[in-house]
Amino acid sequence: MAKKAEQSRKKPNLHVKKGDTVKVIAGKDKGAEGKIIKVIREENRVVVEGVNRVKKHTKVVDQGGTTGGIITTEAPIHVSNVMLVEDGTVTRVGHKRVEVTKRRPDGSEYSSTRSVRISRKTGKEI
Structure with missing residues (x-):
């Protein structure tokens, strides 16, 4: 039983790595190019700089010194929606x-x- 649970937690291998330049081939940012900032293998997702930007509302924390406000940041997108760029073309x-x-x-x-x-x-x- 434990062996089966181990197999289901195995991380998938992805076709892209952190630092690769990729082009978005599907979604609202289709056609955008950027560098991969972070790879989330467990969820088959990647964070690409300048792509899928969302606004996050943050609370004011008194003791931590963090001020509240609205921060724009990149959200993860599915790895199937990106393609590797080599020599200016996708491959x-x-x-x-x-x-x-x-x-x-x-x-x-x-x-x-x-x-x-x-x-x-x-x-x-x-």
């Missing part, structure tokens, strides 16, 4: 395994593979 993301040489703590080396993201349009590593 899908693929993965491939590449050979690498790794070093053990004792100094000996061995060959292994690791996964890298590639552009589906150009085939180049991202």
Whole structure:
């Protein structure tokens, strides 16, 4: 029973990372480009700078020194609504395994593979 609960809490892998430049392909901000500020893997959402801006009303906190007011901030959007931008155009993301040489703590080396993201349009590593 515990094993099944563990599997349901597994975080999904996403096609974008923090720092990637993306273009919004659906929603009210369609066509906007921006950099990813935050990735929320548990909810399949990303926060993109300058996209999906909302106004938050904050309370006045006397002892904390925070003043109340209205703050404009970015809200998360679903990861399916963004596409990675590479060389000025949007592209899908693929993965491939590449050979690498790794070093053990004792100094000996061995060959292994690791996964890298590639552009589906150009085939180049991202």
